[in-house]
Amino acid sequence: MGSCFSVRIKAESPLHFGVSSRYATKRGKDISNSSSKISSPRTEGEILLSSNLKSFAFNELKTATRNFRPDSVLGEGGFGCVFKGWIDENTFTAAKPGTGMVIAVKRLNQEGLQGHKEWLAEINYLGQLYHPNLVKLVGYCLEDEHRLLVYEFMPRGSLENHLFRRSSYFQPLSWNLRMKVALGAAKGLAYLHSPEAKVIYRDFKTSNILIDSNYNAKLSDFGLAKDGPIDGKSHVSTRVMGTFGYAAPEYMATGHLTAKSDVYSFGVVLLEILTGRRAVDKNRPPGEQNLVEWAKPYLSSKRKILQVMDPRIEGQHSLGGVLRAATLVIKCLAKESKFRPNMNEVVRALEQLQDMKETGNTKSEAIQNNHSNPSNGPKHQSTSAVETCNGKVTSSPRQSASPVHG
CATH class of the missing domain: 3.30.200.20 (Phosphorylase Kinase; domain 1)
Incomplete structure (x- = not known):
């Protein structure tokens, strides 16, 4: 190499x-x-x-x-x-x-x-x-x-690899596995924000989410983490660091860091999980390079939401499940941090989303979607077979992207 x-x-x-x-x-x-x-x-x-x-x-x-x-x-x-x-x-x-x-x-x-x-x-x-x-x-x-x-060692590497690497070693994650990884990562953030830890992660992104052999997600790279505010303060004032495309707008503008800054970053990652697109991709046409700006108009529309979904997981999810996930993204990406949920609320929303597939309502909705849109294939649950190959295609806790403002 x-x-x-x-x-x-x-x-x-x-x-x-x-x-x-x-x-x-x-x-x-x-x-x-x-x-x-x-x-x-x-x-x-x-x-x-x-x-x-x-x-x-x-x-x-x-x-x-x-x-x-x-x-x-x-x-x-x-x-x-x-x-x-x-x-x-x-x-x-x-x-x-x-x-x-x-x-x-x-x-x-x-x-x-x-x-x-x-x-x-x-x-x-x-x-x-x-x-x-x-x-x-x-x-x-x-x-x-x-x-x-x-x-x-995390044998299945990073979420970034599974979403964006085009390789025979990294098969696209199924809808169910994507939701499992999202839930695990959300639980990690919720713990960091808890009274026991009181830590702001500050660099939440797909490359820092690692996956074990059972597709359990684990957060890595705490080089940019900060203690949360103390003594009744509402935020931590710090130089702006993190990764372009993931940092919350109020943090970028003021340097005021809160747990809700991490929630915004989670919203970006969940949007990447849904769309299969990077937060920032300079190789895409103008107007599509910033994922949040491009996708937001589609997220609340039943007619448009499927247009931004990753085509590699087509047929694996119900419209209701997609809309619930998209609604969670919208809440996490609220411009004003006070309107964003906390990570415990995010965890509950993702747990409810996972429970949906156990209900008959989801199955009947999937059948109905097939009848209304014949171009969709039969709804099925895909299993993602990912090979671990001689260490070269796997990953581990890795060094984060840490842009600096100013």
Whole structure:
């Protein structure tokens, strides 16, 4: 695959875009050294000591990844590269390839202070927050100039790959699997916003949603996460960071960050799930490049909604189910944050949407839709067969795209 450390960022005012390559992603240039509400560590030493993570020696990870061989690369970007490796399940020492526990090792580029801050923020949050829909951080390495993070391996890669990569390895996710992934990701965000965590994720997008072998979604990459507001404040004031196309309009305009900023980002991702289109796609015709602007007029119309749905899942959903999902998107994308639901409400809406397929009403509605539109094929539930192939088509916690405003 070549040297992953040749990836560079190019700027497009007012935000930064990353290199367009197979796994390339983008990062911003500023982050507060924030900490979790759980124990509020502040110094680097306190964060590392309170993380309850395994501290790996560099040589251990070098051996586990077969000397960071190019054919072990799972992903790459502004942070650095992610490598596949193996460790013993009990001792966490390096194991032979194909034995023990599979891990994903993210290695920091030896450039700049920003990467170190995000590396530390990742340890700060994932070292203390535990939830089925958050990726598990196994440990880290801090040795001389080396900065690495060790995660559980996610065999089905990222949601981004399944939605947008045209490859025999990544078959299109079925409607039911898309809704399952959306629900899992929503539960992860709801936990982060809960009183137990009080964290604003700030970089919710398809590349940061990883999928395990059972299609359970887990959030990864907490380098841009921030503590939520405290002392009765309504927001956190911070430099605008995140990813172009996902950031909430009020956050972009003012730098005022709230949990509702994440809700807006969730609405964008759910729209990507429905349409199979990227939030921003410069390769599309003018007027269609910004997904939210293009799709919004269609979302509330029974006649038009199917025109924006991903054609690869045609025949797998009822009109009622699509309209419910589209209504949720509209609510999440409300321009004023006070009109957006909270993530617990989003979770409930998605759970109700999943329950619909168990009712006879959905089945009769599907039959009715077929009669009214003969061009639609028979309604059926598709199962998506996705192959995991020698580590090259899978993914892992990866470095996020982090544009900067100003």
